[in-house]
Each structure stands twice: as structure tokens, then as C-alpha cells.
Amino acid sequence: MKTLAVTPLPVILGVLLLLSPACSKKAVQSGGDTRALQEEMARGGAKGGTSSSFPDTSFSGKDDANGLRGIDRSPLEERLGNGGHNGSGTVNPNTTLMAKSDPGAATRQLAEIRAEQTASAAAGLRDVFFAYDSFSITDEGRHALSNDAEWIKSNAQVQLKIEGHCDERGTSAYNLVLGEKRAKAVRNYLVELGVVPQHLSVVSYGKERPFCTEHGEQCYSMNRRGHLVVKVGK
Amino acid sequence: MTLRTLVIAGFCALVGLVWIIESGAADVFLEAARPDFQKIPLAIAGIENLGGTESPEGRVKLGSRIEEVLKTDVRRSLVFALVDVNGLGMKSGQLGAEPDPSFKHAVENGVSVVVWGRAGIKSGNKDADVNMDGYVYDAGNNEVVGGKRYVGSTSVVRLMAHRFADELVFRYTGEPGIARTKIAYVSELGSARELFLMDYDGYDPRQLTADGFLNLMPRWSPDRRYLVFTTYRNRNTQDIDLLELASGKRWTLVSQGGLNITPALSPDGNFLAYSSSSEGNAELYRMDTHTKAVQRLTTNAGGDLSPSWAPSGRELAFTSDRNGGPQVFLISSDGSNVRRLTFEGDYNAAPAWSPRGNWIAYVCRTPRKEYKLCLITPDGQKRVQLTTGPGVDDSPSWSPDGRHIVFSSTADGKSHIYMINTDGKDLERITFTGTHNSAPSWSPAS
Numbered sequence: 001m002k003t004l005a006v007t008p009l010p011v012i013l014g015v016l017l018l019l020s021p022a023c024s025k026k027a028v029q030s031g032g033d034t035r036a037l038q039e040e041m042a043r044g045g046a047k048g049g050t051s052s053s054f055p056d057t058s059f060s061g062k063d064d065a066n067g068l069r070g071i072d073r074s075p076l077e078e079r080l081g082n083g084g085h086n087g088s089g090t091v092n093p094n095t096t097l098m099a100k101s102d103p104g105a106a107t108r109q110l111a112e113i114r115a116e117q118t119a120s121a122a123a124g125l126r127d128v129f130f131a132y133d134s135f136s137i138t139d140e141g142r143h144a145l146s147n148d149a150e151w152i153k154s155n156a157q158v159q160l161k162i163e164g165h166c167d168e169r170g171t172s173a174y175n176l177v178l179g180e181k182r183a184k185a186v187r188n189y190l191v192e193l194g195v196v197p198q199h200l201s202v203v204s205y206g207k208e209r210p211f212c213t214e215h216g217e218q219c220y221s222m223n224r225r226g227h228l229v230v231k232v233g234k
Numbered sequence: 235m236t237l238r239t240l241v242i243a244g245f246c247a248l249v250g251l252v253w254i255i256e257s258g259a260a261d262v263f264l265e266a267a268r269p270d271f272q273k274i275p276l277a278i279a280g281i282e283n284l285g286g287t288e289s290p291e292g293r294v295k296l297g298s299r300i301e302e303v304l305k306t307d308v309r310r311s312l313v314f315a316l317v318d319v320n321g322l323g324m325k326s327g328q329l330g331a332e333p334d335p336s337f338k339h340a341v342e343n344g345v346s347v348v349v350w351g352r353a354g355i356k357s358g359n360k361d362a363d364v365n366m367d368g369y370v371y372d373a374g375n376n377e378v379v380g381g382k383r384y385v386g387s388t389s390v391v392r393l394m395a396h397r398f399a400d401e402l403v404f405r406y407t408g409e410p411g412i413a414r415t416k417i418a419y420v421s422e423l424g425s426a427r428e429l430f431l432m433d434y435d436g437y438d439p440r441q442l443t444a445d446g447f448l449n450l451m452p453r454w455s456p457d458r459r460y461l462v463f464t465t466y467r468n469r470n471t472q473d474i475d476l477l478e479l480a481s482g483k484r485w486t487l488v489s490q491g492g493l494n495i496t497p498a499l500s501p502d503g504n505f506l507a508y509s510s511s512s513e514g515n516a517e518l519y520r521m522d523t524h525t526k527a528v529q530r531l532t533t534n535a536g537g538d539l540s541p542s543w544a545p546s547g548r549e550l551a552f553t554s555d556r557n558g559g560p561q562v563f564l565i566s567s568d569g570s571n572v573r574r575l576t577f578e579g580d581y582n583a584a585p586a587w588s589p590r591g592n593w594i595a596y597v598c599r600t601p602r603k604e605y606k607l608c609l610i611t612p613d614g615q616k617r618v619q620l621t622t623g624p625g626v627d628d629s630p631s632w633s634p635d636g637r638h639i640v641f642s643s644t645a646d647g648k649s650h651i652y653m654i655n656t657d658g659k660d661l662e663r664i665t666f667t668g669t670h671n672s673a674p675s676w677s678p679a680s
Contacts, residue, residue, distance in 0.1 A: 001247070004440060005235065018237060031623040032489070053485065053526070054476055054485035054486075054487060054523075055460070055476070055478065055485070056503075056523070056524070057456075057457070057460060057476070057499055057504075057506075057523050058457045058502060058503040058504050058505040058523065058524070059455070059456035059457045059501070059502055059503040060422050060457075067680050068397075068400055068404045068411075069401075069411075070380075070401065070404070070405065070409060071370050071379060071381060071382060071402070071405050072380045072381065072382070073379070073380045073381075074380075075380065075381050075382050075383045076383065076398075077383045077384070078383065078384050078385070078393060079384075079385050079386055080384055080385070080386035080390040080393050080397065081386040081387055081389060081390040081393065103406050105444075105445055105446050106426065106444065106446025106447075109426075109445075109446045109447050109469065110446065112469070113469070121503040133559070133581075161470060163379050168626060168644065169603075169605060169626055170581065170583070170597075170599075170605060171539045171540075171553075171560075171583045171597050171605070171628050171629070172450065172451065172495050172628055172629065172672060173451065173495060173538075173539055173553065173583065173584055173629075174537075174539065174553060174555075174560050174583045174584070175494055175517050176450075176495050176539075177493065177495075177509075177511075177537040177539055177555070180492070180493050180516070180537075181537070193502075201470065201473075203466075203469070203470050203471070204493060205448070208427055208448050208450060209425065209448070213622070215644070215647070231470075
């Protein structure tokens, strides 16, 4: 009780502790978060049929001191930075590896993107532009798509990809949904015009691959787009 | 009753105090919103330099660097009020392992805790280890209650400060502190977007993927060993992958047609919630990570996405545009009891449930069509706008102590990552390089 006797703040807090129902509950549970978690896991945790296709992500919640050893009267020397977890479950950045990636992947992607751009430009395909927040195809868009549909129908061997794009406003996540709605609106209209659905695929890039990176309506309107691409590669 | 139990009980009473004040005054809305008297006045007398600089060509001495990082960590902990030591007459070089006469003066000026230490490379060998000793004096005990001794290479000097800061927070609150936490995020490389990892203060960015296309929206596993995220295979299809940080290994968890976005592991790690349009429009799904059994949680004509688990694991907040524009909804983790949470404004999205469970942060579109951060209680009774001004704010993610939110914003032009307290104070930009930093995800505390 030494600490409490000398500092006034904890005394007040201690009195309040007795008055606060939420708190007495928490005090009883102190150090019991682990227990609560284990109980929770026991309730929900029928673990049959574990497959080895990816690692176990379940969390035991053990080590409630979180690798900290406390401030000690005669502290032992702690060596930091050795091994992947420096004694605390902390990821040591020095041993964090870059995910194994195919070294040629980025180069190949770039080559394929260029090939797609060339093929799409040669086909004279026209893109469709959308209003803010909208995935409705405008009259201008319908006009562009009737041109596109004619070309697609007369090039039956071609696989076409419809990319949905958004401007930078709004959240990344919701723009992926909006981008998909735009791409699907384009696909549906092309199908209405008689294009075989099997020749069309859709993908949403949301606001992650903008055509223009300035801020302002001129740029935004360029990025709210259904972009038609002649597919190359897989 | 041990000291630690008392400290925990004291902290608990602090939370209780705020709870009592909250119920009485509507303008005091967050536990971190109380003025400094709740914080523990802490003075950092100094970290004495023992020799050596941060890098061979660098001028910053090791002790000075540790002192600077420690001060920032202590300030950001929001547990302590950092006291200006000017005029208190404490000389870190003269402080040993016993209480110094100068402490009396400091205590009379309201200081509860004094911290000091020394750090550096003692020998002339540039490859020699850095040593750090830290001491803690507690006015309540009127004694030096203990210290820490760290050793390591110059690459871990920031970690020494972070670890000491977390020990201080742990001693006085029973909670681990956030100074050793990490932030995963997305950054632009050419036209590609790759995953990165940095310290919670923006230092030491590390690239994690090199796919050359789009990797989006990383989220941590509760044990901090993995990230889940959306990756574009061959540019045309989206998968949800799992990345192991220690090894760099990757596994594909979800691979099917359509959108497969916004994955989030449950607090116990036993379930992966995500959004997929593989059966038509974007719906929420829940995969059992042990059996791989998938359960569909939502069925409606609108898009459902961005699931965020309550800390209990029993509910999720998510975005849905089933009523027109996107709004935040709640759902039980078995798919039952869906109800709309946000009603103000025509665009509310990207919910993030706080680790204490009492708030949900989200992106709200203001009447001036600005995308800002808002907070709402899970019962919908209290709502506040947290950020203001220009720029698109996105992807709020809570610190594990529930006192800060990290998010992306275009407030300074390019998208960068910012940190803000939950009372709207201490807005700080934490990334300064790169052309597009986004989708931050704050790690759990170890």
C-alpha cells in the first residue's frame, strides 16, 4: 500500500474503483483476458478436419506479459535483435523476408499490359465513362459500346476484358465494388447488343490503377471508366 | 495485493472515472479526451551518451537518439504526461542507481516518475554492441524502483527505446504499450502496389511483396505472424492470400471468380471474414480456418464488404449499399441480426471496430462531399466527426490500446499515412517517402 499512501491520484482512483461496477468486473479479470479467450475458443473451437493447406492462424492468447519482463531492481541484460522474435513474439524486421516472388513476374506483367494496350488500340475499342457515384451507362456510353459490339462480333476469336475503374474519392474498398458494378454494366449492355457472354470477362481495379493522378474533376472523369481490353495471355 | 494488481486496479478506476464522466457530459466522448491530470506526470531527465553515433557517418549520438525516441513514445502512450525537465535541476550524467536529491524538487513540481539512463558504445570498436541502461524513480515509493539493461547492434537502438517505453506503460497500466507495434500498408512502386511494413512511428519501412501488380488491403492475424490481403493473379482475378512475415511464405486462402476483397481474421484467428462476388454481387462470407468450410453470411442485391470484427468475435461491422449509397451495418458472426448503424449522410464505409469494443471508426462523407473519419458507438447513440479539412481520408485502423487511429489521407496531395488520437488531437503524418501510401493496418500488441 506504499504507492497508494503517497500519491493522491491513485487514492482517488482506488475509491472510484469501489464505486464503478464496470471496473470491479475488470479488476477481477485482470490477467484473465487469456482465460476469457481460451474459454471463447473452447466454445467455438471444434477443430476437426484440419487441413495442412495453410498454417494454423488461431490465437492462443498466451504470454499475457507480451514479452515484457518488467522493470526490475536488478535487471538482467536483454539482447535485442537476435532471432525472428526477439523474445516477445515481435516480428524482427531484420529477419522479415520478402515474400517469394517469381523474379520475372513483374517484367512479364508489364510486357503483357503493353501487348494488351497495343491490341486494344489497334481494335479501336472505345471506353465508357460514368458520372460520380454512378454505374449507369450514359447515352454517349451506349454509342461507344454499339461500335465496340460490332467489332467484337466480327472478331469472334477475341477474348475481351472489361475493367471497372473509379476516381480517387471514396474508400478503396467500396470503389472495388463500384468498379465491378461499372464493368458489369458494360458487359450486360454488350450482351444486350448480341455479344456472346463467354467472350467477356470483368475485373474491378477500383481506384488502384488510375489513368490520371491529378486531383480535380477533369482527372476524376477520366478515371470513372469502363475500359475495354483485348486479352493477351492468361 | 501486489503492486501490479494495485496499478491495474488504479488504471481500471481511471477507466471507470471516465465512464462516470461520460455518462454525465455529452461533450466528453472518449476516454482519452480528459485533460492531463489523468495522465501520470513523467520526467525524462536524459539518456546520457556513452559514445558512438547511430551510423559511422551520422552525427546523432546513440543516447540522444534513444532519448528522442523514448520521449515520443512516452508522449504517444497517452498514459504519461511528459514533464519539461528544464529548471528541475536534474543532470542525467550525475544520476546513478539511487534517488538523487534533485528528485525532491521535481516531485514538489508534480513529477510522479523520473526516468533516466545512459546508452552508447563503450569501446572504440565500431562493431561493438550498443549498451543501454535505463532507470525508473517512483515518487510514490520515493525510490528507484528498477531499471532495464539492453544490448544489441546499432540497428536496434530505436527498439531499445520502444521496448523501454512499453515497459513503462506496462508497469503503470498492466497493458503492453504500442511502441513496438507495426503498421502494414500498401505503397506504390511504378504502377504496381505492394505490401510494406513499418514501425508504428513510420520508421524502418520494409517491402514485403514484389508481384508487380496489385496487392491490396492487408490485415493482421491476431498473433502478428501473418497478413491476409487481396492479390490480383494474372491481373484478371482476385485471390485472398496469407503471408507469413518471418519466412515470406504465401498461401492462397480464397481463389474463385469475381471480387475477393477485404479479408479480416477473427480475434481468435479461427475464422476469416471476407467479401466475394463469386456468386453474383459482393456478399460477406466466413471461412473456418481449420476446416476450410465456408458459410455465406449475407444475401441481398446490394454489395456487402469490409467486415470488421468486434473484439468479442460475436459481431461484425460492415459496409453495405443495399439501401442505395454505402452505409455501415452490424451483423452477428453467424449471419443473423443484421441492422443498419449509420443514418447520417449518404456515404459511410470502411468500418473499423475498436479493440475496446466501444467505438467504430469509419469513413463518412460530409455534406461538403469530403471523405473524413467519423466515430460511432455500436448502439448508434453517439457519433462524432474525427477529422476535418481537405483530402480523402480512408482505411481507419485502431492502435491495439484503442487510443489512436492510423489512416490514409490525400490532405497533403499524395496519399500518405497519418495518426490521430481518438479525441481528434495530435494529428501526425508518419510517412514521408513514396508516392502513394495507403490501406494501413495496425498490428496487435505482441
